[in-house]
Amino acid sequence: MYRYDEYDQSIVDARVDEFRDQVRRRLAGEITEDQFKPLRLMNGLYLQLHAYMLRVAVPYGTLDSRQMRMLAHVARTYDRGYGHFTTRQNIQYNWIRLDQAPDILAELATVEMHAIQTSGNCIRNISSDQYAGAAADEVADPRPWAELIRQWSTFHPEFTYLPRKFKIAVIAAEEDRAAMRLHDIGIRLTRRDGVLGATVFVGGGMGRTPMIAHEIRDFVTADDLMSYLEACLRVYNRYGRRDNIYKARIKILLHEIGPDEYRRQVEEEFAKVKALGIDPPAAELARITAMFAPPAFDPAAAGDVADRSDPDFAVWLDQNVRAHRQPGYAIVNISLKPVGGIPGDASADQIDVMADLAQRYGFDELRVTHAQNIVLPHVRIADLKAVWSALVDAGLAEANLDLISDIIACPGLDYCSLANARSIPLAQKIGERFADPARQRDLGELKLKISGCINACGHHHAGHIGILGVDRKGTENFQLLLGGSGAEDVSLGRITGPGFDEDGVVDAIERVTDKYLEVRETGERFVDTYRRVGMTPFKEAIYG
Amino acid sequence: MRLITGNDLATGDVVWWTGTDWSRHVEQAADAGERAEAIAREEEAARRVNVPYVIAATATADGPRPAHIKDRIRALGPTVRPDLTLKPADPAAGSWVI
Ligand code: SF4
Numbered sequence: 001m002y003r004y005d006e007y008d009q010s011i012v013d014a015r016v017d018e019f020r021d022q023v024r025r026r027l028a029g030e031i032t033e034d035q036f037k038p039l040r041l042m043n044g045l046y047l048q049l050h051a052y053m054l055r056v057a058v059p060y061g062t063l064d065s066r067q068m069r070m071l072a073h074v075a076r077t078y079d080r081g082y083g084h085f086t087t088r089q090n091i092q093y094n095w096i097r098l099d100q101a102p103d104i105l106a107e108l109a110t111v112e113m114h115a116i117q118t119s120g121n122c123i124r125n126i127s128s129d130q131y132a133g134a135a136a137d138e139v140a141d142p143r144p145w146a147e148l149i150r151q152w153s154t155f156h157p158e159f160t161y162l163p164r165k166f167k168i169a170v171i172a173a174e175e176d177r178a179a180m181r182l183h184d185i186g187i188r189l190t191r192r193d194g195v196l197g198a199t200v201f202v203g204g205g206m207g208r209t210p211m212i213a214h215e216i217r218d219f220v221t222a223d224d225l226m227s228y229l230e231a232c233l234r235v236y237n238r239y240g241r242r243d244n245i246y247k248a249r250i251k252i253l254l255h256e257i258g259p260d261e262y263r264r265q266v267e268e269e270f271a272k273v274k275a276l277g278i279d280p281p282a283a284e285l286a287r288i289t290a291m292f293a294p295p296a297f298d299p300a301a302a303g304d305v306a307d308r309s310d311p312d313f314a315v316w317l318d319q320n321v322r323a324h325r326q327p328g329y330a331i332v333n334i335s336l337k338p339v340g341g342i343p344g345d346a347s348a349d350q351i352d353v354m355a356d357l358a359q360r361y362g363f364d365e366l367r368v369t370h371a372q373n374i375v376l377p378h379v380r381i382a383d384l385k386a387v388w389s390a391l392v393d394a395g396l397a398e399a400n401l402d403l404i405s406d407i408i409a410c411p412g413l414d415y416c417s418l419a420n421a422r423s424i425p426l427a428q429k430i431g432e433r434f435a436d437p438a439r440q441r442d443l444g445e446l447k448l449k450i451s452g453c454i455n456a457c458g459h460h461h462a463g464h465i466g467i468l469g470v471d472r473k474g475t476e477n478f479q480l481l482l483g484g485s486g487a488e489d490v491s492l493g494r495i496t497g498p499g500f501d502e503d504g505v506v507d508a509i510e511r512v513t514d515k516y517l518e519v520r521e522t523g524e525r526f527v528d529t530y531r532r533v534g535m536t537p538f539k540e541a542i543y544g
Numbered sequence: 545m546r547l548i549t550g551n552d553l554a555t556g557d558v559v560w561w562t563g564t565d566w567s568r569h570v571e572q573a574a575d576a577g578e579r580a581e582a583i584a585r586e587e588e589a590a591r592r593v594n595v596p597y598v599i600a601a602t603a604t605a606d607g608p609r610p611a612h613i614k615d616r617i618r619a620l621g622p623t624v625r626p627d628l629t630l631k632p633a634d635p636a637a638g639s640w641v642i
Contacts, residue, residue: 027554029591047595049618051556080628095628099554342624413614414622422617424624474612 001064001365002147002291004112011155012109015116019043020102027099044115045101048417052096055118056108060128060146060170061089061368068355068366070111075348078104083351085336085344087408087459088167089127089368090118094415116154121162121248123153123233127169129177130367133292134377136325138172139191144289145198145225146170148280152226159233163240164248166233167205179370179486181213182206182462184250185232190219197221202232202262203254206456210492211251214259216266224270226279231269235262294326295363295378301328304381313388315437316399321384324377332362332376332387333369335398335406339431342424343409344372346396353394361387370459370486371408371447373401403440404448404513405431408459412452412469413476419452421469421476422502426450429506434513443513445525447485462486464527465512466493467505478505482512482538483530491527494535496542508542515541545575545603548584549615550596558618559593566593569630570619571607609640616641 004012019039026036040046044055056071063071071091075083078100079093086092096104108114117124126146133141149168153159159166169180172189180186186201197219204213220228239257241247247256254262280288308314322331334354337343346354354374358366361383362376369375379387391397400406407430410416412423427450434440449463453470460466466481477499484493500508513526515538520529530538547570548561559566561583563574576583576598584596600611610616621629623638631637 027591033588033594047551047556049614050558050621051551094622095556097555413617414624417614419614422623424622428624476613 001062002059002143002288008112008151009109012112012114012116015043015114016102016105016109019105023098023102038120040098040101041119042116043101043105044118045096045098046119048094048415049413050415051094052098052101053415054093054096054101054104054115055086056091056093056113056115057118057125058090058113058368059150060126060132060143061130061370062128062132062143063366063368064364065355065359065366067111067113068351068358070108070113072348072351072355074104074107075351082345082347084342084411085346085368085372085374087370087372087410087457088118088125089130089370090125091368092411094411121164121166122160123149123156123162123166123168126150126153127167127178127180127183127370129171129173130369130375131177131322131331131377132172132367133294134324134326134329134331135173135175136323137175138189140172140189140196141289141292142170142172142189143292144285145187145189145222147288147292148226148285149229152229152278158237162233162237163242164245164250166236166250168229174488176486176488176490177369179459179462179490181490182210182459182486183213185229186213187225189222192219195221198225200228200232203251203259205249205251206459206461207249208246208454208456209249209252210456210461211255212490212492213251214254216259216263223279224274227273227276228266228270230273230278231266234269234273235265239265295365297326297329297378298380301326301380301382304328306381306384310385312392312399313385316388316397317384319399319403319441320401326378328381330379330381330384332379332384333401334374334376334391334396335400336373336396337400337406337431338395338398339405339435340428341431343407343427346374350394350396353390353396357387357390371406373406399437400440402445402447404434404443404446405440406447407431408447408449408463410451410458412450412458416452418455419469420454420471421452421478423450423452423458423467423469426467426469426478426502426505429502430509433506433510443516443526446513447527448509449484459486460484461492462490463493464525464530465509470499472499476502478502480505480508480512480542482535483527485527489527496535496539498543511541512538545601545608546577546580547573547599547601547608547610548576548580548587548593548596549573549599549610549618550584550588550593553591553594560619561587561593561596570610573601573608575603575608606640613641
């Protein structure tokens with residue numbers, strides 16, 4: 001884990017003091033809401049349907065147990081006993097009081113956390129692979145690079161007022177577990193002839209105009225990566241459309257000038273930026289990298305095997321536990337998607353349980369995933385049964401990773417002031433319709449994603465099945481999309497046709513899955529079958 | 545009828561204009577009529593409410609019912625957490641929203 005140095009801590013502490021004074025002035029009437037709103041947003045504080053909402057940054061989704069316990073403490077002390085883990089690998093609290101917000105930020109700062117750059121037209125929290133440092137297929141640990149980018153982008157004076165918000169993901173494996181190509185910039189670390197570098201993708205995103213990022217640089221050496229990123233941002237900052245919020249993202253710039261012209265300009269800028277010497281000295285990179293050194297794995301664990309005699313445990317093992325690169329260890333995925341529950345929500349007590357498990361069995365590490373689940377990246381195989389038993393007791397042992405009930409859902413109209421429709425009740429109904437675990441496993445990997453409006457926080461374009469909530473003359477209506485993916489086989493879903501009411505869309509999904517079971521070939525996931533047979537058979541099944 | 549709603553500045557609570565003051569309960573909301581926008585401006589300037597806006601509603605036997613589902617959800621609370629709504633003891637309260 002990265003640990004703050006005195007500079008990190010002092011800028012976060014100073015920010016808390018500054019915000020405390022801004023809140024005091026707002027409450028005293030010295031500044032108006034129009035003046036205050038951009039200031040509170042810079043500290044992650046939104047005004048939502050029922051109250052203020054605080055979004056706390058979890059850098060590249062990585063936490064230790066001390067930080068996780070603080071998240072539970074905030075939920076218990078300042079909110080209503082729960083938090084919502086988001087598709088940006090962050091956490092949101094829904095019931096925050098303005099007059100307590102500075103105290104929350106002060107408490108978070110004591111565990112090296114904050115809410116900076118979780119809103120506004122700046123570089124947002126960096127996303128990464130939740131299996132970083134544990135996956136067998138990574139060429140390097142992406143976290144030191146994500147941390148470096150965090151430091152580079154924090155309060156970067158040129159990039160504090162970009163044309164629009166800006167999201168960066170860093171991965172280091174062929175398998176994309178972070179929806180990398182649906183970010184403004186996606187970085188995939190790779191090695192060429194033994195040299196570490198990156199393939200850089202630019203111009204991806206979801207929202208109103210979903211686009212898949214273009215490969216802009218096949219290979220930039222790690223030594224040049226920060227300069228190259230600076231050049232990518234500079235070209236965007238110069239030419240991005242500030243005149244039209246709907247055209248302000250970098251994806252639109254790439255669409256308008258084309259990837260070749262964008263690449264040409266970036267290369268030109270890169271030549272100038274490189275001379276500035278912003279790439280970190282080797283010693284600084286080594287300092288950061290050392291903080292992500294592998295934990296002290298026990299070589300004696302190599303012979304461990306899990307006792308599969310309990311059938312429920314065996315199912316959970318098969319569904320939620322993934323191979324670790326270290327013999328004798330495993331990656332545990334904790335599903336926050338119980339049938340009938342609220343995707344991504346966890347109570348303060350559950351958050352504490354996960355913190356305890358990380359401390360006791362997981363080298364003190366936790367990760368938040370963009371699919372709104374939690375990962376314990378390093379658990380000894382001999383300890384899996386104990387971890388599972390504790391998760392069962394806490395209501396956290398749903399064995400549904402990547403199945404149809406492992407639904408991504410944004411807060412939707414139950415909480416979000418931008419929403420058109422409620423996402424959560426729909427997720428609950430779908431979960432209940434497909435509640436039978438054997439049926440879910442028979443359907444296999446099926447990523448279902450729901451957004452309550454076109455902003456696509458629920459990644460509906462990237463769902464094998466996606467759902468978008470729309471407002472049809474004041475009533476909730478849902479469009480169905482098929483064929484999207486946020487993984488290495490990235491694709492954008494297509495709308496099936498006319499929308500449905502809440503029950504109608506659940507029925508339509510069942511017709512889609514029935515059709516899949518009817519026409520699938522051996523080994524095909526739902527999305528593979530869709531790609532082979534196309535939309536027509538599904539459309540016929542849905543609309544008759 | 546025309547209601548004024550907004551949030552309490554310090555707590556963020558959803559509030560409704562009662563004709564003389566602000567209440568958390570939509571049942572107590574009053575028809576602000578043509579003066580709604582002016583009242584909203586005055587009250588915001590006095591910091592008795594934050595980000596007020598005017599909505600349409602219908603008068604019913606149970607009190608005012610906001611025309612749009614978003615404001616009905618604001619009035620009650622999240623439909624997926626009945627325990628956190630203003631009527632936690634009434635499991636049927638959510639049907640008022642829909
Ligand atoms: S997709 Fe829309 S409704 Fe859902 S959280 Fe984002 S802005 Fe809100």
